[in-house]
Structures are given as structure tokens and as C-alpha cells.
Amino acid sequence: MIAYIVRRALYAVPILIGVNLITFLLFFVVNTPDDMARMQLGVRRITPEAIEKWKAERGYDKPMLYNGRAEGSARIVDTIFYEKSVRLFAFDFGNADDGRSIRHEILTRMWPSLALQLPVFLVGIAVYVTFALLMAFFRATYLDFWSVVLCVAMMSISSLFYIIGGQYLFSKLWNLVPISGYAGGLDALKFLALPVVVGVVSGIGSSSRWYRTIFLEEMGKDYVRTARAKGLAETAVMFRHVLKNGMIPILTGAIAVIPLLFMGALITESFFGIPGLGSYTIDAIQAQDFSVVRAMVFLGSVLYIAGLLLTDISYTMVDPRVRFE
């Protein structure tokens, strides 16, 4: 088992190197530091000196891959590629344009993100599975038909409208919760309640429908027919057999996104003013802060690969037929 996990983890290395190369190409080759400096400085203040100063402040004035003027190992180390890309592997993200350490920002901002995303994830699965099971129970009736129609309709609404609608109803019209903001400790509850509800509701359409398909597929299997033939009540079939077996694909699918919960929700966080990683990323994109975007790209892919790894492991745990090959 451990050998299997180690081997799977080693597969991640070439992928991370690939991600690193892609980001390096995008941020330093396609778009040279000179371009970045021009964009940041604005049209009026572009002088060769200003560009050089801007680059020197951020360490972009070094050679790309190979420093011919340095000695020994500094020939490789004293370059943009080493300073900006290789160091990501040690989670050394450097500083943002406002001079603050990106690593420190990530460590403080990931908790609000998690406080928002974890409830959305857990409540979400419970709600979606309940709805899906109800639809599967009442399959081929009008209730099922109209539920699916409702799901398709809910899928067709942009997530922006869920947020705007939720804020308008709950905060502006009914004054139940503050419209946006965040506070530490228990006060966070009143700020997080609405974003969590919005997050869960906006996923009902696609997830319930998808889970319903999984349950229906499970119900068509032979063991379910056997269970019914034994004379089991329909509720017993549903809860004891279908639910249990249907949860396998649902949970293994859901596990893949657990690490990504740290990254936060981009749109929700910025609408509700939650100081998490999602709003950090959006602010960086809007301020065109390339070093933050680069750090988030790398972090995101690390977490994605961690999710893949977790999925692999969970498969082997729930299904003994999967061998550690």
C-alpha cells in the first residue's frame, strides 16, 4: 500500500515540472518582463530607466536561463528561471507587487476560504444525495419528471444570479444577514451563512441530476432485483443497497475536490468580501499582479494532483477488487 502511494506520488513530479515549464513560458517568454513593466507602469511613465528600475526591484533583470557573467553554480542559480520557477517547488513564492510575502498571505487567507468551502462541500453532498435519492425513489412519475425539469432549469442559471439574488433577498429585502464582510471566530457564522446557502443552492441542479443518474444505474443492477425478489421493502432496497453502492462513485468523485477547497471560491468570495484565497486571486488578476497569479497556478495544480492521488487511494480502499499495480 505504501509503495503504491509513493509510486503514485512520484507520477506527480513530471506533471508539476510540466506545469512549471508552461507557466514559465507564459509569463516570461511569451510575455517578457519588459512587457509586464510597461503594463504596470502605465503609458505615461514608460522610460527605459523606469522599466529597468521596475525589473530590478522584482528581480526580473537577470538572464532567463543561463547567467554567463556569474561564476560556478551561480550561472544556473542567478537566473529568472531558477529564482522564479524552480523555487516554487519549495513553496517559496516570493513577494507580491505590494511587497508582502505571498506565502504568508496564502497561509492566513486559506482559513476563511476553508471555512466557506468545507460547509458548502459537506452540506452540498448531503442535500444533493437526498434530492437524488428522492427522485430515484419516485422514478418515472410526474414528481421525478418535474424535479428533473427543475434541475435543468437551475443548471441554466448563471452562478452570478444566485449570488446577486441571494444578496438582494436575504440582505437587502429581509435584512437577515450582513451583505458582505468577514470576522474571525464565531462572528464568522453570520457572514458565512448566506454564501454557504448560495453555494449549495447553485449546485443543486447539476449535482442532483448527476447523482440521480448514478442511483438509477445502480437500481438497474442484478443484486437489486435479487433484493426485491427476496421480498425486501422498497425503502430497505433503497437505503440498504442502492444508497450504499451508489455512494461509492459519488464519494470517490467528491474526494478529488477536497484539496481544491483550500483555493476558495473565486466569485462568491469577491461578492461577499470574504478575505480568502479566491478573492486574493481575483484581486491579483484585476491588479495584473503576475507573481501572485503564478503562485496560485502552481498551488492549484499541486492541490489538483493531490486530489487525484486521494481518489486513487480511496478507490483501492472502498473496492478491494482494485489491485495495487
Added chain:
Amino acid sequence: MPVVLWTDALVFLLAAAVTAYFVYVRRQPHLLIPWGRVTQSAYGMSALVVLAMFVVIGLLDSIHYRPALERKAGQGAAYSTEVLSAFDAIASPLRDRRERTYSAPFATRAYARETLEVPGPDGRVRQAREFPRLAWGGVHLKDEAGRGADIFARALLGVALATLAWLVLAAAVAWGQARLAKRRMGEMWRAIWRAETRTPWRAVLITAGVLLALAGPALALCTHYHVLGTDKVGRDVLYLALKSIRTGLVIGTLTTLVMMPFAVLLGIMAGYFRGWIDDVIQYLYTTVNSIPGVLLIAAAVLLMQVQLDRHPEFFPTSAQRADLRLLFLCFILGLTSWTGLARLLRGESLKLRELEYIQAAQAFGVRDVRIITRHILPNVMHIVLIALVMDFSGLVLAEAVLSYVGVGVDPSMISFGTMINAARLEMSREPIVWWSLAAAFVFMFVLVLSANLFADAVRDAFDPRVKVGGLLPA
């Protein structure tokens, strides 16, 4: 002077390809059967009617030209720097009648008070804070009290015209069907009305009726009122919503179109050749997949912006610049979405290459290129087709989110995303300005919903395995 924007060319290429595909399908029984199933699905056909309306608007909005300016003596023809479309020409009553700022739907007066000079009873002019009359909305009314009656009369006219149009349409359908089936028209009409026809004409006619019932009054009213109000700079919201359709359609279809060649080529190569080619291609798409989509898109869009800013000389007009940005956005979205299709195609080719007829072709010494183009490609095309329709709605929704983040279409381009983005600030005004958000919501919802329903019908017809996922109870 006609202007062919890049996206226009691709939109018409796509339209031509779809037409050619249907001509081809008519002669292929194995394709005719699944498409026949699509035409028998009531919700699929209703969705198709709605989509067809959107597509017509989108295509009209894709014929661009630069209007000629008045010719001065001794000079050659001069053209405006503004690029208009055929749709703009049709909708010029909407486009030209601009107010100064916000006004509510059907309003005759502006939404905010302004300082006006009002003649007092003694004939002296004094200043007062009043709601000024609009420049265009309801300007034909002498007495504003008659507004309700006027709107009612015009709406009634619109409904009457719509009813007439619907009756003509229904009669045409019944007549055409009756001729095809060699039955009497009255008999045919009863069959349609009891939904006994194979093609669900009743659903089609009901959908068309609902659309006409909405469009008729809107058409009759929009020349004298702002049916959906005006936005911050006084543009008619109905016009904005209709213009957004093209942007949505372009993003939803061209993204899949531009990424398709890569996905098809790489997916089939990986599945067919296996070995190290498979390893390399799999590595490639796992790597691209592992970068969070929004971030990859944001990074690429930021970089594109830098490049566009560096080369202003490429764009004679701002519309061409916005259009190129739209095209690049499609490419960038395609960059993140090709992996799913490639993976599906890889799996399918892996299965196909083990089948007898392909093994036989290999034994005969047919070259790989020929096997792929003759035997594998036609047999995976239905997957590509399903991907094309399934991805559409997701891409339309993605555009709105990306425009909100600031990495979507050009801010000057009218789209659902830019409309929502502008409406966000209006929600915090007091009293709130709700109509542009509502218009964006309704139009986007109808577009995405009909696309979703149509995609369901297509997938159910082509992929019997996932039938349980369909809309109708299994």
C-alpha cells in the same frame, strides 16, 4: 463597405459546415435514425425552435459593414470608423433612440430628478427639481395620462399581428404535412392537435406561438417606448440584450470549433497508436488539466491583452480589436476544454482499434492515415457532435463569470457578462435599477435552458447507454 471580422468568417464557416452535415446526414441511414429520434423529442424540438430564433439574430448580427459617410466633392468614398451589422440596421429604431441615462421600462420620464427650468403660472421661468421627459420614450404622447391606454392599444395590435403570423405558420405546417402524408388538411390538423404526429408539431407550434406572443407586442411597442428601459448611458436594454446573443453564440460554438482539430487529432492518435505517443499525449492533457481553469484563462488573457496593446496598428477600428479579443478568448477557453474531448476520443479509439474490421484493414496493409480518416474518424464523430452541443451552455455561462473577473470579452463589446457586471452597481442604487439585470437574466436563462434541453435530446438520441440521464423518466 463590408467588413468581415474573424469571428464572422468562422461563424459562417460553422453555419456552412452544419448545413453540409445535414445534407450528408440525409443520405446516411445510420445517422438519419438518431437524428430522427431528436426530431421526435417534444422538448428537443421546442428547444430547437427557440435556439433557431437566437441563431437567426446571431447570424444577422454577424454581417458587418462600415456605413459610407457623405461624400465630399473631389474626394473618394469615406467610411465611418463605426462597424455596424445587418442586425443594427434592422434594429436602428432601438439603437438610435438613446436617452441620457436610466429610465424604467415603458417610462415617459427619466428615473432621477434633474434641475429643470419650468415656466411658472405667472409666466416667469423658475428652477425646479423634476423628473424630465425622455427624449424618445413615449414622446408621441400629448397627455401622459393616456400612457396606459396607448400601451394597451399597441400591445393589442402586436398580439393581433402575432396571432395572424401564428395562424399562417400553423396552416403552412398543416398543409405541408398533409401533402407529405397525402391526407386531408383538416384531418392532419386534428392529428397535429392531438399530438399524434411523429414529429411533435404541436410542441413546435406552441413554442413558436409563445415566442410570437412575446415578440409581437414587444415589436409593436419598442418603436415608441423603451420596453426594457435604458441603461446608465441611455442605451435601450432590449437592444443590448439582443446584441448579447451573438457574443454568447460565438463563444459557445467557436470555442469548441477551434479546439476540435487538436482534440480529435491528439485523442485519436493516443488511442490508435498507443505506446509512447499515448504516453506523451496523456501527459500533455493531464498537465494542462491540472492547472486550475480560471487561472490558466486569466493568465492567458492578461498576456493577450499585453500583446494587443503592443500592436495597435493591426486594428483599423475598435470593433476589429474587440473581435480579435473575442476570438482569442475562444482559443483560450478551448485551451482548457480540449482535454475532456481528447480523453473521450482516446477511449473510443482504443475500443475501435480492436474491432475486426479495423484489424482486417491493418492485415490488408492499409496505411494508418487512411484507417484513421476512413474508419475511425467517422465512427467517433457522434462524440464530437455531442461535445459540441453539451459544451455550449457551459461556455455561455463561463463568459459571464469571466467578464465579471475582468478577463472576458472586451469591455466595449456588448455581452451578458458586461451587462451583469454593469448591473451589479445598479443593484445598490436606491431605488434599485432592476431592469438590465432582469433582461440579462431572462435572455441568458432562455438561451442556456434551450441549449441544455436540445443537448439532452441529442445525447439521448446518439448515446443510448446514458439514457437514464435523460430528461424523461427511464
